[in-house]
Amino acid sequence: MNSFSYTRADDVATALREVAADGAAKFIAGGTNLIDLMKENVERPSRLIDITRLTLGGIRPRSDGGLRLGALATNTDVAYHKEIERRYPLLSKAILAGASPQLRNMATVGGNLLQRTRCCYFYDTATPCNKRTPGVGCSAIAGFNRAHAILGTSAACIASHPSDMCVALAALEAVVRVTGSVGERVVPFAAFHRLPGDTPNIDTNLQADEIITGVDLPARGFAEHHAYLKIRDRASYAFALVSVAAALEMDGNTITEARLALGGVAHKPWRDPQTETMLHGQSATRENFKRVAEALLRDAKGFGRNRFKIELAKLAIVRALSQASFKEAHS
Amino acid sequence: MNSKPKADAATKATVSLPTKNGITLKVNGAVKQIEIAPWTTLLDALREHLGLTGTKKGCDHGQCGACTVLVNGKRITSCLTLAIMHDGAEVTTIEGLAEGEVLHPLQKAFVEHDAFQCGYCTPGQICSAVGLLREGKAKSPEDIRELMSGNICRCGAYANIVAAIEQVSRMGERGDEE
Ligand SMILES: Cc1cc2nc3c(=O)[nH]c(=O)nc-3n(C[C@H](O)[C@H](O)[C@H](O)COP(=O)(O)OP(=O)(O)OC[C@H]3O[C@@H](n4cnc5c(N)ncnc54)[C@H](O)[C@@H]3O)c2cc1C
Ligand code: SF4
Ligand code: FES
Ligand code: FES
Numbered sequence: 001m002n003s004f005s006y007t008r009a010d011d012v013a014t015a016l017r018e019v020a021a022d023g024a025a026k027f028i029a030g031g032t033n034l035i036d037l038m039k040e041n042v043e044r045p046s047r048l049i050d051i052t053r054l055t056l057g058g059i060r061p062r063s064d065g066g067l068r069l070g071a072l073a074t075n076t077d078v079a080y081h082k083e084i085e086r087r088y089p090l091l092s093k094a095i096l097a098g099a100s101p102q103l104r105n106m107a108t109v110g111g112n113l114l115q116r117t118r119c120c121y122f123y124d125t126a127t128p129c130n131k132r133t134p135g136v137g138c139s140a141i142a143g144f145n146r147a148h149a150i151l152g153t154s155a156a157c158i159a160s161h162p163s164d165m166c167v168a169l170a171a172l173e174a175v176v177r178v179t180g181s182v183g184e185r186v187v188p189f190a191a192f193h194r195l196p197g198d199t200p201n202i203d204t205n206l207q208a209d210e211i212i213t214g215v216d217l218p219a220r221g222f223a224e225h226h227a228y229l230k231i232r233d234r235a236s237y238a239f240a241l242v243s244v245a246a247a248l249e250m251d252g253n254t255i256t257e258a259r260l261a262l263g264g265v266a267h268k269p270w271r272d273p274q275t276e277t278m279l280h281g282q283s284a285t286r287e288n289f290k291r292v293a294e295a296l297l298r299d300a301k302g303f304g305r306n307r308f309k310i311e312l313a314k315l316a317i318v319r320a321l322s323q324a325s326f327k328e329a330h331s
Numbered sequence: 332m333n334s335k336p337k338a339d340a341a342t343k344a345t346v347s348l349p350t351k352n353g354i355t356l357k358v359n360g361a362v363k364q365i366e367i368a369p370w371t372t373l374l375d376a377l378r379e380h381l382g383l384t385g386t387k388k389g390c391d392h393g394q395c396g397a398c399t400v401l402v403n404g405k406r407i408t409s410c411l412t413l414a415i416m417h418d419g420a421e422v423t424t425i426e427g428l429a430e431g432e433v434l435h436p437l438q439k440a441f442v443e444h445d446a447f448q449c450g451y452c453t454p455g456q457i458c459s460a461v462g463l464l465r466e467g468k469a470k471s472p473e474d475i476r477e478l479m480s481g482n483i484c485r486c487g488a489y490a491n492i493v494a495a496i497e498q499v500s501r502m503g504e505r506g507d508e509e
Contacts, residue, residue, distance in 0.1 A: 003368070004370065005369065006352070006415055031411055035412065036392050038370075050415075100396065100408075100480055102481045103393055103411070107408050114476075235478055237481060
């Protein structure tokens with residue numbers, strides 16, 4: 001780890017002033033991603049601004065019937081919160097499918113959104129990586145890319161976004177609240193993370209002088225018909241090869257609304273709302289699920305070792321949709 | 332006559348090495364003041380500054396759970412957190428679980444069930460299990476397995492670890508050392 005200076009911010013204004021004053025300064029929340037990357041010399045901040053004592057925790061009802069998750073609410077706080085378990089079980093299950101209890105006790109909502117890819121070359125400073133150093137090349141395209149993306153990739157980067165929580169938030173169409181020097185703004189979840197394009201060094205549309213203050217959940221939580229399916233190399237405590245958040249609204253056996261978000265397959269939680277509408281007005285049958293799975297993966301592209309993910313994703317979509325279509329969802 | 336270079340060296344030292352910071356931790360019930368650099372992890376502070384080497388360093392990257400301790404009653408991996416961020420916190424390590432010669436029920440159960448071989452993961456397993464019982468979310472052996480998945484045992488003593496924790500959880504022990 002490099003040496004750095006440390007300061008603890010007591011309010012959001014101070015935190016923003018501190019981060020604006022030093023281009024190489026970084027906020028630290030749970031620290032579970034940042035400290036890991038600092039130990040690998042991937043992140044080398046000059047200054048850490050500890051935001052854990054800001055009053056950005058808590059989970060509160062919103063006037064529109066939804067909930068607001070504070071940026072500093074821990075993954076444990078959110079996953080076991082009574083209202084989340086009751087109204088947004090998809091989110092609770094996705095969070096509990098990730099990391100370990102110890103890490104979830106530290107990891108925050110804001111930090112989870114901004115966690116970086118687990119691409120092994122991104123972590124290894126001895127190998128070229130466009131995300132670390134733009135323009136030097138991508139070691140993964142012709143390398144060990146079993147965990148990498150199959151959708152929305154670019155010639156510059158095929159990294160996948162590792163979060164489980166974000167896959168559920170994408171399906172729920174959450175909204176990210178951020179504050180910066182020019183004031184507050186809200187970012188729809190789909191517009192928060194970016195595809196790599198030719199700037200894979202930029203993961204999200206958050207600006208350097210902005211802080212995440214919270215995430216808003218809309219009123220609809222799809223509690224009756226949902227599933228979070230995570231496929232990984234071991235039964236627990238591993239990142240997703242493919243994950244699926246499925247949320248349905250049903251009238252009898254007829255689907256009136258369908259949301260599908262995929263994890264582990266792209267640089268951001270993958271949504272394709274246009275394709276999801278194929279299920280509207282359809283009955284919950286395997287054939288219909290298969291059709292939408294085929295359509296969702298029609299543009300998927302493998303890079304050798306990760307080619308299996310294309311078929312795996314299709315099967316996972318079908319299974320997640322079947323689970324979600326039962327009233328008592330079990331995933 | 333060499334006063335100028337000396338002054339330069341002093342200036343450099345303060346610029347490149349930020350001064351050590353004093354923090355207070357309540358470790359296993361005792362108030363401790365230590366001087367640490369901002370980059371000292373809680374794990375290194377416990378082991379190197381406080382001599383509490385019961386807490387182990389396995390991977391140093393949050394992947395194995397050997398460094399698990401309880402901070403303000405919650406289990407965390409102490410390798411992925413900075414000591415300076417916990418100024419004023421209460422920390423419980425494996426050294427703080429027994430009361431004198433009387434072992435914590437989980438320590439006793441680990442011995443009874445032969446829940447370790449080399450023992451390297453054991454302090455982390457036990458601290459993690461204390462946290463698990465306090466959380467009260469594990470209702471079955473399957474739940475225990477899932478909620479202990481953050482603790483890797485290279486010797487593969489898992490079956491006995493789960494049995495030990497299950498026994499204590501059936502006793503209704505909430506994992507509090509008080
Ligand atoms: C061994 C291991 C296994 C894991 N497995 C999984 C898994 O299976 N699934 C999964 O989803 N995740 C997994 N994780 C990742 C974990 O969920 C993230 O590390 C965690 O969510 C990051 O949150 P944090 O608060 O610790 O972030 P930090 O490390 O504190 O911060 C991460 C980044 O976010 C920035 N930041 C933090 N908060 C804010 C804010 N409010 N505003 C602006 N910037 C901010 C920081 O500057 C930093 O750049 C795993 C991690 C480890 C170490
Ligand atoms: S996939 Fe992206 S993160 Fe991985 S080596 Fe290539 S450029 Fe770097
Ligand atoms: S040493 Fe901390 S988790 Fe392995
Ligand atoms: S007893 Fe050896 S690692 Fe668990």
